Amino acid sequence: MFPVRNAVARGASRQWLRPSSLSLQQSRAFASPAPAPFTYEVSEAAGTKTVSKDTGSPTSSLAVVIKAGSRYQPLPGLSHALEHFAFKSTTKRSSLFITREVELMGGVLETSLSRENIVYKARFLRGDLPYFTELLGDVITKTKFIPYEYSERVIPTMENEVNVSYSDPSYVALEAAHASAYHHGLGLDKLSVVRKNFGVEEISAFARTAFNQSNLAVVGSGVPHAELNKYTADFFAGLPAGEALKAHAPTYYGGESRAWSKAGNSVVIAFPGSAGGPAFKAELTILSYILGGQSTIKWSSGNSLLGKVVEKHSGVTAVSKNITYSDTGLFYIAVDGPAASLVKALPDVVNAVKSVSNITADDLKRAIQNAKFDFYTAAEENALSLESIGQSIIATGKIPQVQESIKALDSVTLESVKKAASTILAGKAAVGTVGDLHILPYASDIGLNV
Amino acid sequence: MAAVKQITNYIIARPKLFNFIKPIADRYCDLAGYRKVGLLYEDLLREESHTVQLALKRLPPRIAYDRAFRIRRALQCSVTHTLLPKEEWIKAEEDVPYLSPYIEEIEKEEAERKMFDALTRK
Numbered sequence: 176m177f178p179v180r181n182a183v184a185r186g187a188s189r190q191w192l193r194p195s196s197l198s199l200q201q202s203r204a205f206a207s208p209a210p211a212p213f214t215y216e217v218s219e220a221a222g223t224k225t226v227s228k229d230t231g232s233p234t235s236s237l238a239v240v241i242k243a244g245s246r247y248q249p250l251p252g253l254s255h256a257l258e259h260f261a262f263k264s265t266t267k268r269s270s271l272f273i274t275r276e277v278e279l280m281g282g283v284l285e286t287s288l289s290r291e292n293i294v295y296k297a298r299f300l301r302g303d304l305p306y307f308t309e310l311l312g313d314v315i316t317k318t319k320f321i322p323y324e325y326s327e328r329v330i331p332t333m334e335n336e337v338n339v340s341y342s343d344p345s346y347v348a349l350e351a352a353h354a355s356a357y358h359h360g361l362g363l364d365k366l367s368v369v370r371k372n373f374g375v376e377e378i379s380a381f382a383r384t385a386f387n388q389s390n391l392a393v394v395g396s397g398v399p400h401a402e403l404n405k406y407t408a409d410f411f412a413g414l415p416a417g418e419a420l421k422a423h424a425p426t427y428y429g430g431e432s433r434a435w436s437k438a439g440n441s442v443v444i445a446f447p448g449s450a451g452g453p454a455f456k457a458e459l460t461i462l463s464y465i466l467g468g469q470s471t472i473k474w475s476s477g478n479s480l481l482g483k484v485v486e487k488h489s490g491v492t493a494v495s496k497n498i499t500y501s502d503t504g505l506f507y508i509a510v511d512g513p514a515a516s517l518v519k520a521l522p523d524v525v526n527a528v529k530s531v532s533n534i535t536a537d538d539l540k541r542a543i544q545n546a547k548f549d550f551y552t553a554a555e556e557n558a559l560s561l562e563s564i565g566q567s568i569i570a571t572g573k574i575p576q577v578q579e580s581i582k583a584l585d586s587v588t589l590e591s592v593k594k595a596a597s598t599i600l601a602g603k604a605a606v607g608t609v610g611d612l613h614i615l616p617y618a619s620d621i622g623l624n625v
Numbered sequence: 626m627a628a629v630k631q632i633t634n635y636i637i638a639r640p641k642l643f644n645f646i647k648p649i650a651d652r653y654c655d656l657a658g659y660r661k662v663g664l665l666y667e668d669l670l671r672e673e674s675h676t677v678q679l680a681l682k683r684l685p686p687r688i689a690y691d692r693a694f695r696i697r698r699a700l701q702c703s704v705t706h707t708l709l710p711k712e713e714w715i716k717a718e719e720d721v722p723y724l725s726p727y728i729e730e731i732e733k734e735e736a737e738r739k740m741f742d743a744l745t746r747k
Contacts, residue, residue: 271734275741323683 213554213577216400217568220407222388223414226568227395227403235304235397236557238296239311240565242501243385245365246290247420252367253381255336258288259329260378261295265317270324273310282307287562290353290361291500293385294562304398305406311393312410315386320379330370337366344609345511347434348441351607355430355625356445356505360423387417392565396557419569425503429603431618431625440514440610442521444623446599448506451499452567453575457583458591459497459506464542465534465592466495466508466527471545478541480527480534481508488512488520499563501570506599514611521621531596539589546584550577600624626728651717660715661708662699667724668692676735680727688723 217226248254262284263270277284282299295314297307340346354362385391393411395403427447449456467479476486481493491512498505510517510524553559554577567574575583604625606618618625636642654660659669670677681689702709 269734269737271737271741279744279746322685 215564215574215576217572217574218400218404220393220404221412222416223407223411224388224392224568224572225395225400225403225407226392226564226574227398227400229399230397230555230557232397232557233301234298234557235301235307235395236296236298236561237304237307237311237396237398237403238294238394238558238561238565239315239391240394240562240569241293241295241315241385241391242291242420242566242569243293243381243390244289244291245363246360246422246500247385249381250371250373250377251363252333252370253373253378254293255288255333255365255367256325256329256370256373256378257382257385258286258293259333259336260318260320260325260382261286261293262314263324263328264319264321265313266319267313267317270328273314277310280306288365289562290365291566292562294565296558296561298558301397304395304402308393308403308406309410312407312413315391315411316413318379318382320375320382322375325375325378333367333370337368340366341368342438344436344439344441345443345509347436348443348607348609349507349509351432351434351609352443352445352507352605353505353607355432355607356427356447356605357425358428361425361500361503384417385420387415389417389419390569392568394561394565394568396561425500427503427603427605429605429625431606431608433608433612433615433617435612436609439511440517440615441509441511441607442517442609442615443507443509443607444524444618445505445507445605445607447602448497448504449499450502450504451563452501452571453573454502455499455575455580455583456595457580458587458595459504460546461539461542461584461587462531462592462595463495463497463506464545465531465538467542467545468492468494468508480530481524484520484523484527487523488516491516491520493520493524501566505605514614517610518614518616521616525622528596528600532593534589534592536589539587539592543584543587547581550580550584626725626732630725630729654717654720658708659699660717660720662702663695663709663713663715664699665695665715665720665723667722668695668699670724670728676728676731677724679731680724683727683730684724692723 213228213230215226215228217224219225243254243257245254262273265273268276273284277297280299280303282297282303285294285296285298287294287296295311297311299307350364354364356362391414393403393407449459465479466481467477468481468485470477470479470482476482481495485491485493491510493508493510495506495508498507508524508528510521512520564574602624604618604623606623606625608615608617636646654666659666672678672681681692684692698709708714
């Protein structure tokens with residue numbers, strides 16, 4: 176695709192010292208035609224799974240998706256700690272060095288944690304692929320896990336994140352819904368709420384079991400696949416073959432959990448949803464768009480079923496979503512607002528789900544168009560869907576191509592959506608209620624089975 | 626710290642000089658007497674600086690506890706104008722640098738920070 180600067184290939188480390196790290200090659204990269212921009216290429220670089228698509232865009236994203244989210248952690252909070260240990264000192268450079276170097280190159284480093292994955296992500300100018308592949312390889316294979324970095328840098332940021340998240344009633348309600356839905360594994364808290372029984376030894380031991388070829392994938396967007404493979408083979412060479420981590424097989428229980436909060440009121444009503452990857456069920460995604468709630472038009476609450484409900488109750492918002500995990504999924508409706516309005520709005524929300532049986536072909540068409548738009552946007556945007564791609568690759572070794580997924584969304588019929596809605600309503604719901612419990616209703620009061 | 630380290634390395638690298646200095650150094654340490662009240666050399670390092678304070682904070686809990694114990698014991702000796710019984714004196718081989726690795730680490734960090742702060746990009 177574009178020529179590799181020989182200076183960068185190995186001693187990538189001090190690239191920023193060279194005058195203008197992106198000059199001529201960069202503009203040539205623009206000019207070269209991007210081959211099939213929405214096609215993911217999957218391969219193995221010396222044992223490490225790589226997947227990428229090249230949109231030909233001037234910026235690139237590179238993520239290492241590690242199947243080590245909170246459902247795989249041996250001790251509560253370990254995944255959160257490991258996530259926050261990203262980009263700390265390695266045997267090759269200090270954390271300060273990493274920070275300053277990346278700043279100089281205009282890169283962005285991010286990490287995220289979900290119940291399924293830890294993601295270390297870098298976004299950068301297209302020409303800097305070798306440097307950032309090296310950096311991520313370095314972080315994965317050579318982090319030192321120094322005790323004082325844990326106490327001085329990692330713990331404060333973890334505590335801050337826990338404090339911020341748990342002061343948000345909608346976050347707590349979603350955690351509560353997970354707890355009632357799954358009890359173990361996926362049901363446990365994602366963040367390190369109680370930081371118990373572990374220190375750096377346990378964190379680095381967890382990293383050793385989690386960072387291996389069967390358990391992670393390198394996902395790129397806006398990068399040439401051949402080059403990604405070449406650099407991954409070089410810089411992830413220290414990665415052992417290893418075994419994939421195993422989690423508690425999820426069982427859906429359903430039920431209700433309630434917690435007091437002075438910060439606000441939030442109710443999450445969850446149902447069994449669709450898993451991600453090849454097992455993905457498009458009708459649940461379409462159902463979430465039919466219910467909708469989040470308007471796409473400014474100053475309007477929208478014409479979706481939930482949009483019509485919240486219009487009648489001031490201060491109330493209701494949004495439906497489907498979270499996909501590797502082997503299961505959670506379809507939920509999050510309702511926020513003042514307690515007094517929520518009491519009136521919640522029965523209407525449940526009725527809206529029931530009224531899916533009356534939707535017309537036009538409603539379905541609108542939902543499909545919305546879903547397609549969002550799906551294409553995510554595929555277009557370099558950094559958006561890296562985690563779900565990596566997750567699918569680690570779990571199955573395959574990734575549904577964008578066109579296939581769009582076709583699946585297109586082929587959803589009125590009957591399949593109505594059937595999906597009646598199935599979830601007939602089953603047990605998992606409800607998380609947070610806020611003024613004196614006023615907020617129980618699930619059975621608003622017409623749900625729990 | 627760095628300067629001391631440099632001089633030490635200079636001497637160690639030259640066997641003749643080392644063999645000449647070593648007995649004098651050993652004698653000096655013995656005469657200084659800190660081992661007789663149960664202290665290690667690095668208990669005496671000046672700690673009124675940001676660097677050493679941070680290094681002390683970074684010590685593993687067990688080592689930090691032992692250090693506090695030694696200092697209290699020495700203080701007790703000083704108050705009562707006594708030395709420890711001979712079998713409790715610190716032996717030369719026990720007098721190891723436990724703090725300076727942390728200090729050097731911090732000095733390295735500071736130097737790196739200064740390097741980046743003063744960096745110009747051509």
